[in-house]
Structures are given as C-alpha cells and as structure tokens.
Amino acid sequence: MGMGESSSEHWDEADFRAVFLEQYARIVGILVRLLGDRSHAEEVANDAFWRLYRQPALQIDGNVGGWVYRTATNLGIDALRAANRRHQHEATAGRLAEESTAAGPLDGLLREEKCWRVRAVLTAIKPAQAQLLILRTSGLSYKELAEALDVKVSGMGTMLNRAEAEFRKRYLALYRNEEEL
Amino acid sequence: MTCMDDGSLRAHLDGELSGSEVAEMNQHLAACADCRVHFEKLCAETSRTGDLLKTMAPVADFSTISPTTAYALFRSQVRSSDQPDTLWIRRLFAASWRPAWGLAAAAVVVAILVGVSPVRTWAQRVLTMLRVQKISVVTIDPGALMSNGGPNSRPSKLIDQFFSDSVVVTMKPGEPDVASSVAQAAELAGYPIQTLGSLGAPQSIEVNGESAFQMTIDRDRVETLLEEVGRSDINIPESANGALIAVRVPKIVRSRYGDCSTTNCVYLIQAPSPTVSVPPDLNMAEIAEAALELAGMNSAEAHSFCQTVDWTSTLVIPIPSNSGSYQTVSVDGVEGTLITETRAQQSRYSLLWVKNGMIDSLTGQGSSSDALALAASLQ
Numbered sequence: 001m002g003m004g005e006s007s008s009e010h011w012d013e014a015d016f017r018a019v020f021l022e023q024y025a026r027i028v029g030i031l032v033r034l035l036g037d038r039s040h041a042e043e044v045a046n047d048a049f050w051r052l053y054r055q056p057a058l059q060i061d062g063n064v065g066g067w068v069y070r071t072a073t074n075l076g077i078d079a080l081r082a083a084n085r086r087h088q089h090e091a092t093a094g095r096l097a098e099e100s101t102a103a104g105p106l107d108g109l110l111r112e113e114k115c116w117r118v119r120a121v122l123t124a125i126k127p128a129q130a131q132l133l134i135l136r137t138s139g140l141s142y143k144e145l146a147e148a149l150d151v152k153v154s155g156m157g158t159m160l161n162r163a164e165a166e167f168r169k170r171y172l173a174l175y176r177n178e179e180e181l
Numbered sequence: 182m183t184c185m186d187d188g189s190l191r192a193h194l195d196g197e198l199s200g201s202e203v204a205e206m207n208q209h210l211a212a213c214a215d216c217r218v219h220f221e222k223l224c225a226e227t228s229r230t231g232d233l234l235k236t237m238a239p240v241a242d243f244s245t246i247s248p249t250t251a252y253a254l255f256r257s258q259v260r261s262s263d264q265p266d267t268l269w270i271r272r273l274f275a276a277s278w279r280p281a282w283g284l285a286a287a288a289v290v291v292a293i294l295v296g297v298s299p300v301r302t303w304a305q306r307v308l309t310m311l312r313v314q315k316i317s318v319v320t321i322d323p324g325a326l327m328s329n330g331g332p333n334s335r336p337s338k339l340i341d342q343f344f345s346d347s348v349v350v351t352m353k354p355g356e357p358d359v360a361s362s363v364a365q366a367a368e369l370a371g372y373p374i375q376t377l378g379s380l381g382a383p384q385s386i387e388v389n390g391e392s393a394f395q396m397t398i399d400r401d402r403v404e405t406l407l408e409e410v411g412r413s414d415i416n417i418p419e420s421a422n423g424a425l426i427a428v429r430v431p432k433i434v435r436s437r438y439g440d441c442s443t444t445n446c447v448y449l450i451q452a453p454s455p456t457v458s459v460p461p462d463l464n465m466a467e468i469a470e471a472a473l474e475l476a477g478m479n480s481a482e483a484h485s486f487c488q489t490v491d492w493t494s495t496l497v498i499p500i501p502s503n504s505g506s507y508q509t510v511s512v513d514g515v516e517g518t519l520i521t522e523t524r525a526q527q528s529r530y531s532l533l534w535v536k537n538g539m540i541d542s543l544t545g546q547g548s549s550s551d552a553l554a555l556a557a558s559l560q
Binding site: 017020021024025028029033034036038039042045046049050053111114115118119133134137141142154155156157158159160161164165167168171 | 186187188189190191192195197223226227229230231233234235236237238246248249251252254255258259356
C-alpha cells in the first residue's frame with residue numbers, strides 16, 4: 001500500500017484499484033469452488049469489495065488482502081447455505097448441460113453430486129473451519145492463511161488437522177452409506 | 182526422544198517447514214517409528230480429504246476473468262451508489278442476472294416490496310406487466326420509507342433471503358457470448374442490433390442468454406416480511422396468494438463504446454421485452470398501489486397514479502424525488518424517457534425507449550443534449 005494519500009475516511013483510488021486488481025481473480029476462483037456458479041461467485045466477490053470499499057480505515061494499518069479473503073469466504077459460506085437449499089429444487093440436468101466434462105455425462109453427474117455433498121458438509125461445520133479448508137484447497141500458503149484468518153502461522157498445521165478431522169466426521173455422518181472416506 | 186506434534190507433521194506434509202526444520206524432521210522420522218506411522222496415517226487421511234475437497238475445483242476455464250473489466254463495473258457502481266435514481270438502469274440490464282431479472286421474477290410480490298430497498302432494482306420490482314409497450318415515470322420519496330435501506334440493511338437481507346428461498350430458476354442464461362461484430366451479435370441474439378453511428382464500431386458486444394424464473398406467492402410470508410419492515414398497514418390483495426408468476430427474459434445485447442476504465446464510455450443495451458405471466462385474476466393495480474405506498478407515496482397519490490397506468494403493458498420507473506430529473510423526448514421515432522442528474526460536477530444520463538417490442542437504453546456521462554445527439558446517430 002502507500003501509493004497514494006491515506007485517509008481513514010476515503011480510499012485512495014489508486015490503492016483501492018491495486019487491491020482490487022490484485023485480488024479479484026483469485027477471490028472469484030475461490031468463490032466458484034465454493035458456489036459452483038461463476039456469476040454467483042462474481043456477485044459475492046463484488047459484495048466483498050463493496051464492504052472493503054466501505055472500510056477505508058483498513059488502508060492505513062489493516063491487513064487488506066486478508067480482510068478481503070475472510071469477508072469473501074464468509075459471504076460465500078452464507079450464500080452457499082442458500083444455494084444448498086436451491087440445489088434441492090433445481091434440475092441437475094440443467095447444470096450438467098452447462099458444465100459437463102469431457103469424461104462424459106455420467107462422470108459429470110457423479111462429480112456434481114459429490115461436489116454438492118462437499119459443499120453441504122462445509123456449511124455444516126464451523127464457518128472458521130470451512131473457511132480454512134476452502135482457502136487451503138484454493139492454494140493459499142500457511143502465511144496467507146494466517147493473514148486471511150488473523151491467526152498465527154505456527155498453529156496452522158494443527159488447525160488444518162482439526163478442520164479436516166471435523167470435515168471427515170461430518171461427511172461420514174451424512175454420507176456413510178454412499179462413500180468410503 | 183520427544184515425538185513431533187501433529188501440527189509440525191502436518192506442516193512438513195504441506196511443505197511449510199523451513200530448510201533447517203525439514204532436516205530436523207527427516208532426521209527424527211528416520212529414527213522414530215511411532216512418528217513415521219503417525220505421519221503416514223496423516224498423509225493418507227489428508228490425501229483422502231483433499232481429494233474430496235478438490236472435487237470443487239471449477240471445470241470451467243477461468244482465463245476469461247477480467248479484473249480490469251470487473252473493476253470498471255465496480256467503479257460505475259460506486260459512482261451510482263450515491264445516486265439511487267440511476268442504479269436501476271444498470272441493474273435492469275446487468276450482466277449478472279440474479280439481482281436484476283431474478284427479482285423481477287417475483288414481480289408481483291415485488292411490487293409489494295418495491296420500497297423496501299430503494300436503491301436496488303426499483304424498476305424490475307414494478308415490472309409486473311405482461312409485455313412492456315411503454316414507459317412511465319413516477320417520483321417517490323424513499324426517505325419516507327426507511328433511512329437505512331442499503332443493500333446490507335436487515336430488510337434488504339430479509340428480502341434477498343425471501344427471494345433466494347422462493348424463486349425457482351427454470352432457465353439459466355449461462356455466460357454471455359462475446360460477439361466480434363455487430364452482424365455476429367445480431368445472429369447470436371436473433372434480432373437486429375442498432376449501433377451509434379457517431380461513435381464508430383462498439384468496443385465490445387456481449388449477448389446475454391435467455392433466462393426464466395418463476396415463483397409462487399405466499400401471502401402469509403409477504404405479510405410477515407412487511408411486519409418486519411414496519412409496514413403492516415399495507416394490504417396485500419387476496420388475489421395474490423398462491424399466484425404463480427413466471428418471467429421469461431429474452432437475450433440481451435450490451436454494446437459498449439469507449440473504455441470505461443480510462444475514459445467516458447457509453448452503453449447501448451437492447452432487449453426484447455421480457456414476458457411476465459401472471460394469473461388473470463390477479464389485481465395488478467392493487468398490488469402496484471401497495472408497492473407505491475411502500476415506496477413513500479401517500480395512499481391517495483398512489484391510488485390516483487395507478488388509475489392512469491395500464492399495468493399490463495407499462496414499465497413503471499420510480500425515481501426518488503430528491504435527485505435527478507426526467508423528461509419526455511423523441512428518440513428513434515418514438516417517445517422516450519430521458520433521466521439526467523448531476524453529481525460532483527458530473528452529469529449522467531439514461532435514455533430509455535420502447536420500439537416494436539424492444540426495450541432500448543443508452544447510458545453515459547454527459548448532458549441531455551449529448552444523449553440526444555448520440556441517439557440521433559442510431560442506425
């Protein structure tokens with residue numbers, strides 16, 4: 001930061017633009033994983049940047065990148081809860097038509113269903129653990145995770161182990177009959 | 182010898198230890214059978230869980246994500262966020278279908294809720310008509326409704342939740358197609374595309390796919406919502422309960438002239454009128470009246486206005502009375518509505534007209550005469 005004039009009342013436009021351009025694609029990528037829908041992901045990303053825009057004080061001494069990741073994944077998990085409900089009603093065939101893979105429609109269907117199970121479990125565990133898992137799966141390093149979640153790097157391995165253990169426990173509780181884990 | 186803790190083993194597995202820590206870890210694992218077993222178990226568990234989590238990896242190609250374009254759109258929203266009267270035009274034809282036409286799907290209930298979120302989707306929420314043939318403007322006073330009506334306010338969230346629970350998407354528009362020429366855009370859209378002759382060729386043309394939505398109105402739930410936002414005085418007509426509303430939005434073509442991130446840019450947006458199917462016994466005027474009351478009109482004004490409008494063919498655009506002005510102008514041989522406003526010494530215009538079943542809009546920075554000059558070069 002520090003490209004322009006800092007203020008706690010308004011963002012310096014160049015600073016904000018730099019943050020936006022640096023983080024946008026990665027944030028959308030994370031949200032697409034979480035939500036399975038590009039346009040929905042872009043809406044949620046946009047909402048996260050709106051919230052950042054309303055927090056100009058962050059540009060002075062805040063951890064801006066971490067704040068955006070945290071906010072976007074929080075919003076994403078909220079949106080996922082609603083999307084999970086909608087998923088119950090929508091025809092899977094419609095989505096498959098859009099997203100079918102080269103592996104063929106049956107593989108696509110199974111993959112799609114598994115995806116929604118994973119998403120359902122992510123909404124069932126603690127939001128902080130779900131955030132950690134989605135961010136790590138999206139390729140964030142321990143240092144980036146620590147910044148995003150405002151925790152110490154030294155405890156990251158333990159936190160990941162716990163979050164995954166909780167994920168496995170919930171997944172098995174919900175889908176023991178369908179899956180081996 | 183003290184065993185390594187799970188966190189360190191995990192950091193080793195994830196390649197997050199420093200060079201000296203890795204050496205120390207390897208030395209320890211070579212000497213400690215317990216830790217080796219533990220580490221192998223951790224590897225296996227992490228791998229299985231990782232495989233599951235990786236199923237969420239997107240199958241689509243993300244090379245098309247353009248932060249620059251997204252930022253330009255974001256800036257235009259920032260500029261208009263202080264100007265609730267123009268936000269509707271962007272929302273109305275937003276590339277992102279969900280907040281715009283998605284809400285229009287619920288048009289009837291919508292009309293009931295129109296005032297609750299004054300800065301969002303005004304027009305769509307009153308778009309209860311079967312097919313738009315003309316446009317009418319009404320000024321309302323959102324300040325009278327609620328002082329905190331932003332997108333993050335509780336009423337807005339309640340409404341968003343309401344729609345996310347109630348709206349069923351029956352056809353998704355998918356990603357917009359980018360056309361390389363006007364001719365290709367016309368072919369993709371299935372109807373002729375107009376251009377602004379005085380600006381040369383458009384910088385970009387996007388064709389958004391068709392979409393469709395439907396919802397069934399639950400009168401009890403709407404009334405509960407109204408109570409929550411403090412407007413239990415507004416009556417929901419009996420005829421609305423159980424009504425199935427279905428909206429079909431045809432392909433929308435957005436032509437951009439100029440680069441929005443660096444210079445002034447102009448959008449010309451064209452779309453055939455959406456069609457809204459509502460039960461024949463639904464009393465549209467009553468619902469619209471409730472909506473306008475919620476938007477801040479008094480009951481007598483709302484009643485009087487609703488008597489003048491044919492709700493089956495008119496797109497009503499509510500404009501907050503505290504900003505902007507509008508006038509009726511002649512454009513492309515028909516009557517159009519030109520909305521202008523000035524903020525921070527910058528004028529913006531939105532020109533909207535309906536011709537032969539097509540809704541057209543032209544938005545950009547400048548004065549009303551700029552808008553009319555551009556419109557005169559339509560071809």
